[in-house]
Amino acid sequence: MTIMGERKKSLRGRMILSFLLIVVIAVVSFMIISINRSSSTIKETSVDYTLQLIELMNENIDFYIENMENISQIVIYNSDVRKYLTADSDADVDEYLSKVEEQFEILKDTRKDIYNIGVLGMNGRYLINDRSVEMNAYVKWDTLEWYSKAIKDRETVYSSHVQNIVYKEYPWVVTLSKVIKDPFSDEIIGVFFVDLNYRAISDLAEEINLGQKGYVYIVNDAGEIVYHPKQQLIYSGLWEEELMPDEQKEADISSWESDTKLYTASKSEMTGWTVVGVTDLDEMLSSTDDIISMYYLLAVILIGAAMLLSVLLTDKITLPLRRLQKSMQEVETGNFAVDLSGAESKDEIGDLIRSFQIMIQEIENLIERNNIEQEEKRKSELNALQAQINPHFLYNTLDSIIWMAEDGNTKDVVLMTSALAKLLRKSISNQNELVTVTEELEYTRSYLTIQKMRYKGKLKYSIDVEPVIADMEIIKLIVQPLVENAIYHGIKYKDGIGTIIIEAVYREKEIVIKVIDDGYGMSEEQLAHIFDKHEINGRKYGVGIHNVHKRIQLYYGEEYGLSFISKIGQGTIASIHLPVRTGGQDET
């Protein structure tokens, strides 16, 4: 299917090209818009999804912290705790210690993720979980940040750290600490703390699935890392984290982007912690790769279909046009037998083809009518030409018959009259244009018979026919005018006996009939004007020759006709050249 095959700019090629151009532009712009849309949609969806996850995570963290808050409320307003911290006698201390211990046990049982519950009195009394727990002797309380901060700020949520207050134990925890006050003097009598197992929070973060490369990290108010899966790498400078841009810090919900990552953050008012969900852009957009490749495929299919459609559609338009064009070329060369059936459609091109067909029909009719007219014209011309029997000859013959009758030469009168009758019948009554060579020569013989009698011994003749051509058909009345010519222009002026020899022979697919006389002959000038009409002293001597030649050419074509050889004082040879026509090949 060559679209651009033709060298000249074909209508078909241009139509296909413009179709394609339109489709390609449409498809490509559609694709670009769709791909852009889909990748931004994916980002939006990802932010939404991540936000849902991290908000849920924040809620969970808040829940933990709230739980710790509740525990702390129970403990710091508990009179047993205060009494334990402020009791004076050892017995009282011991009594309240047991009560607090009991309480701690209940509280610890409610939540598995509580690591330590403890009170540290300003007077040095303390209880962590139960009295069997040994305090780390190498730790001074006021070096503990959660302890000193609580005293300073009354309460604090201390972000992830290693709790080292218990001997030989170094758990990762999140500590909530609060001061315990004497309700009467409003004096700080101790610090309460509860440690939440850091696992509870890191597990929450690890559970969140943000893809193979996605993760969650948490920073506190101060911007310190509470949880980050690559915390160590960050501290040793092997990993860098894009932190929240300043302008986003005020917003509750925020999202920002680095070269490779999409960050979504949510801040909890209760803890002051910001949970940040990190999604790998490449990974996230790898699903767009699928979409993009689908779009590409769709585009290829669309363009392919458009290509096919445009070829088919264009063909539907241009194919009839091309057929029309071909037909027109055929008509140009003269062939009207063009077939355009099936090419018509009910559109403008169909109309065009129908008009063309009508036009061809019209031209064909015209040509046919013209042919008929021409034929008729030729026929009437032929008739006009052949009908002419010299009236002088008729007159002279009849005159001769009268003379013979007066002489009483009845035998000759009969002979001549019958010859004349034959002659007349043949020339007038026979409507058939064609006769056999024999018939034609018989006619000539009748003529010669009359002339021989008229010229009494001055004329001798012989007729010779090759048997091959005897039955071949020729147009009639072509030999007699030549004989007439030979007598009037040759023999008549000769002294003594004149001889006319008629030969009909077959030569190279032609019938050649020669009329040879040994009469006066013709000059070169006479020969040159032999075919001209109206000549010599107002007498129509040339009429016969001219007519015969014209008729032969009209009937058989230009290449046939008469030829003459003549020499003054020696005689003339007139030859008739005719084609061999086997029966039934007549034009008319």
Add this chain to the structure above:
Amino acid sequence: MKRKKDSSQTLILAIIIITALVAAIPYAFLRNYRNEQSEKKVSIIFISKRLDAENDFWSAMVEGINMAASEYDIDVLLMGPESESEHELQNQMIEKAIAMKPDAIALVPSDYSVTVPYAKKIEAAGIKLILMDSVMEEDLGLCVVATDNFEGGRKMGEYLKKYAEENSAIGIVAQSPSSSTAIDRESGVRSGLDEYEDHIKEVVYCYSESDKAYEVTLEMLERTPEINMIVGLNEDSAVGAARAIKDAGLPQKIRLIGFDSSMEQVQLLEEGVFDAIVVQRPLNMGYLGIKAAYQTVMNETVEAKIDSGSELITKDTIYTKENEKLLFPFNQ
């Protein structure tokens, strides 16, 4: 006329459907191809000298390995005997790993010389070899990711130099006279001490046994009682020396600095027996080792020696944000 139109329309429809189907076939293949492609990740086998989840050092290293694996989207297979002394078992594992035809093998050689021919087999098989933590007697592998022991030693030396005086006498407890790590760390200590280098009075060896270290430390203190600074060049040496000093009641008199960070060492640091410890960064070592292995597979240039780093920690800096994670990897 009408019929002809219909048939050409069905022809067009048929061509479109065929085009769609034909186009869908390579797409299906394409998807498969893509899946195969994404499945064909870089594969690296990590062969440790010790694969022990209970051990902080080795589990931190595995944690680092996993971080790199997820970051670079690598398939990492972990292998290794449970104990450091099983050289033969590790060699068998190396052969098994070679048969699996990974893109690279990250090896922690179990032995300085026994492992050599097996490491050579890895290279002969056309697998990229990266050494981690330790080296061997022959220079093998495209890259060594390890703690720069000289640098670690120098940190200890520099720390002691700050407190060194004219009457300072220094004793060194080392794991072995032939251990490359011991030699590097000792020369690091000497370099860090600078002009106080000649204050080093004695170097004793414990052959990687803390009990032996305990003994040789006590013996050394008996022989040379003026010693007031002791350096323990590995965990066993340091812990043994610390116990000896604690038991002898000399923590106040002797400034002790040790290498590595077992929980016992951290407690002893908190107690004040150790004045400082230099800790390695096994997580970084694992991370950087797998990263380097990945880079060699990707035909990127990698430095022949990569220092995974070390950190000097005193009692005051145990609970800083940066050091907490290093000293207390939470894997409980």
